Amino acid sequence: MDALTINEAADTTGWSARMLRYIERIGLVEAPRSGSGYRLYGPAELQRLRTLRELLERHDVGLGEIGFALRLRRDRQLHDAVEAWFEAQPERPEHVPAADWLNWEQDKHERLLAAAGRTPDLMETR
Amino acid sequence: MDALTINEAADTTGWSARMLRYIERIGLVEAPRSGSGYRLYGPAELQRLRTLRELLERHDVGLGEIGFALRLRRDRQLHDAVEAWFEAQPERPEHVPAADWLNWEQDKHERLLAAAGRTPDLMETR
């Protein structure tokens, strides 16, 4: 009572055989193959397929997104880059030379962002 | 020399104004607004936009994927669920009653997966 072929696995997991192949191509749930190339789904794979389905439904995410999450776990390089990007809160230069502020009104192409992010209605004259 | 409006920001970052709005909608790089609703891009945002561009190009990922990464960081619930799914290596029952193995040949719908994942050519008679 162990390994099922793709259609059997499809029946018991709710996925279609077509989707099982797709899921495999994405890299999630890859079934081992028989000597002649048939996919063999054991309890482990069946379990993963069922929980995968639940995961998607419960959080409204797509296969591609989980596929990306997988890529993140495998490619540390990428993971770190993404993480670094999120982490990077480019320091807002604390020291804003007053001189720059004076030119402001004149330079059409360089407007000011009030203080540090919020703008106290500098632009509305009305 | 601080905050640019959307088209100016577009010019200096390489993105189009359209994309800046799109990027904002996804949740990456949200520009603060002026009193009248104009987006104001300060050095921080500009920096993020440039590095974002680099991130995408260098690792060949899409905005949607980074958007998903963002969702993962914000929704710990989801993050944990995904992590759990990947972690879950459903234990392959170590104890396989020999009896089950005997029925194998007979039960058309229940085939066996050799040992723990790899199948030693059980299915190829030739």
Added chain:
DNA sequence: AGAACCTTGACACGATCGTGGTAAGGTCCT
């Protein structure tokens, strides 16, 4: 007041995603 911006919302369009189906060919069980 008028030009030059900005904002949101809509229509559009090729590319990819998520699915299904079908064809051509190999494998397994009677």
Added chain:
DNA sequence: AGGACCTTACCACGATCGTGTCAAGGTTCT
């Protein structure tokens, strides 16, 4: 040997992604 199943490779198709453009209306500058 024949039927039922598997494999890969294609064609298809609606939905979303990534972009652009345009319209209608508000803001800012001169």
